[in-house]
Amino acid sequence: MKMSIGASVKDKCDPVGGEIGDLAVFGARPAFEDTLHVGRPNIGNREALLLRINKLLDSRWLTNDGTYVQEFEKRVADLTGVKHCIAMCNATVALEIAIRALGLTGEVIVPSFTFVATVHALQWQQITPVFCDIDPRTHNIDPARIEDLITPRTTGIIGVHLWGRPSAINELQAVANRHGLALLFDAAQAFGCKYRGRMIGGFGRAEVLSFHATKFINSGEGGAALTNDDDLAARIRLMKNFGFLGYDEVASIGTNGKMSELSAALGLTNLESIENFTQVNRENFEVYGRELGHLPGLSLLRYDEEESPNYQYVVVEIEAAKAGITRDELLAVLHAENVLARRYFYPGVHRMEPYRSSFPRSGLALPETEALASRVLVLPTGTAVKTADIGKICAIIRVAIEHGAEISKALVSARQ
Numbered sequence: 001m002k003m004s005i006g007a008s009v010k011d012k013c014d015p016v017g018g019e020i021g022d023l024a025v026f027g028a029r030p031a032f033e034d035t036l037h038v039g040r041p042n043i044g045n046r047e048a049l050l051l052r053i054n055k056l057l058d059s060r061w062l063t064n065d066g067t068y069v070q071e072f073e074k075r076v077a078d079l080t081g082v083k084h085c086i087a088m089c090n091a092t093v094a095l096e097i098a099i100r101a102l103g104l105t106g107e108v109i110v111p112s113f114t115f116v117a118t119v120h121a122l123q124w125q126q127i128t129p130v131f132c133d134i135d136p137r138t139h140n141i142d143p144a145r146i147e148d149l150i151t152p153r154t155t156g157i158i159g160v161h162l163w164g165r166p167s168a169i170n171e172l173q174a175v176a177n178r179h180g181l182a183l184l185f186d187a188a189q190a191f192g193c194k195y196r197g198r199m200i201g202g203f204g205r206a207e208v209l210s211f212h213a214t215k216f217i218n219s220g221e222g223g224a225a226l227t228n229d230d231d232l233a234a235r236i237r238l239m240k241n242f243g244f245l246g247y248d249e250v251a252s253i254g255t256n257g258k259m260s261e262l263s264a265a266l267g268l269t270n271l272e273s274i275e276n277f278t279q280v281n282r283e284n285f286e287v288y289g290r291e292l293g294h295l296p297g298l299s300l301l302r303y304d305e306e307e308s309p310n311y312q313y314v315v316v317e318i319e320a321a322k323a324g325i326t327r328d329e330l331l332a333v334l335h336a337e338n339v340l341a342r343r344y345f346y347p348g349v350h351r352m353e354p355y356r357s358s359f360p361r362s363g364l365a366l367p368e369t370e371a372l373a374s375r376v377l378v379l380p381t382g383t384a385v386k387t388a389d390i391g392k393i394c395a396i397i398r399v400a401i402e403h404g405a406e407i408s409k410a411l412v413s414a415r416q
């Protein structure tokens with residue numbers, strides 16, 4: 001009996017012998033009534049959170065280095081084994097403050113294949129970002145390409161631990177040492193992860209974490225700078241609180257980068273569920289791995305257990321020539337089914353403003369970044385996504401690839 005894609009994908013998750021007319025992108029009913037997102041927040045124990053919020057309201061102390069922020073900083077410092085954790089309102093401000101406290105000026109080398117905030121944090125301080133290409137195997141900055149980019153104006157390097165997978169830290173540190181450059185890590189996605197047996201947080205001069213709603217552990221909005229350097233920590237602490245040393249005494253320029261007590265309450269509560277979040281993420285990842293393992297032209301980015309991954313991102317690369325369908329066509333198929341997969345970090349920061357206008361030719365030196373930006377797709381995971389949903393998502397992807405050429409042709413003619 002011939003089964004249609006609609007029946008198989010949408011009801012049975014078994015797309016044998018389907019017809020492309022049953023896909024929502026061609027007008028059929030979407031597989032999901034409610035949209036599935038990348039980055040639905042992981043939520044810990046509600047009662048524990050409400051208890052904390054009640055105490056907070058009773059205390060009438062809502063921000064400015066309250067007890068929850070202090071406790072959150074201590075927990076994060078203990079967990080990462082780093083001497084100082086300075087919690088802040090988000091990772092973007094934490095990056096800006098760390099960059100300023102490190103005294104970076106002139107030019108700083110940074111990957112373009114990252115969330116735009118990494119680069120904006122430099123530009124915001126009037127520092128010129130110098131884009132470095134990535135290693136296509138790791139998606140992280142390629143240390144072998146850095147020395148060619150160093151000029152007399154270069155003061156630092158920012159490595160990003162993308163998807164929670166650590167950068168080539170030793171190699172980056174060696175380049176930084178050779179040239180007297182400060183090394184800073186954007187560890188926004190890497191909370192809980194390790195590099196060669198040591199927790200992310202204590203590498204380089206400082207590392208910055210994000211606790212945004214979409215992150216593995218969230219505090220709604222939130223971030224932190226981590227460092228083992230006492231002086232740097234003191235400068236960062238001052239800067240995130242207007243430069244105040246005490247009542248009426250301002251020691252330096254500063255801003256308002258403080259984390260609120262409400263955010264810290266959420267962060268502390270979610271931290272208590274860290275093992276559960278990791279387990280759910282890992283199980284989701286394994287289901288994706290089993291279901292998508294052997295599709296032509298699709299490869300799933302793997303994690304190394306030794307690096308204690310948080311599995312917060314399920315990242316696939318689509319090679320159109322083998323899959324028969326482009327990444328963007330697959331994205332259109334998924335979006336029509338209400339699966340809001342994302343093209344992180346398309347098209348690369350160098351193709352976003354103001355960088356596109358300032359450095360119109362930078363793409364020429366970023367072939368790996370440009371190629372990768374056209375291949376990557378990030379799929380929904382986290383505690384809000386059910387195993388059955390993942391089965392359905394994978395069934396849609398299987399159908400899309402099994403009928404890749406046909407779907408591609410139909411989409412092209414629909415556009416004409």
Ligand code: T4K
Nearest residue numbers: 037038039040041090091092115117118188210212213214
């Ligand atoms: N460096 C790196 C490497 C980063 O990845 C990030 C943040 C930063 C620095 C800066 O950190 P923060 O300053 O934000 O602390 C999201 C996040 O907003 C962003 O934090 C994150 N990286 C980036 C990878 O993803 P967008 O532009 O994709 O969209 P957004 O925030 O609207 O959320 C994505 C999806 O999540 C939506 O489809 C809906 C869902 N969502 C979102 C929120 C906020 C929810 O379901 N509930 C929510 O509360 O950036």
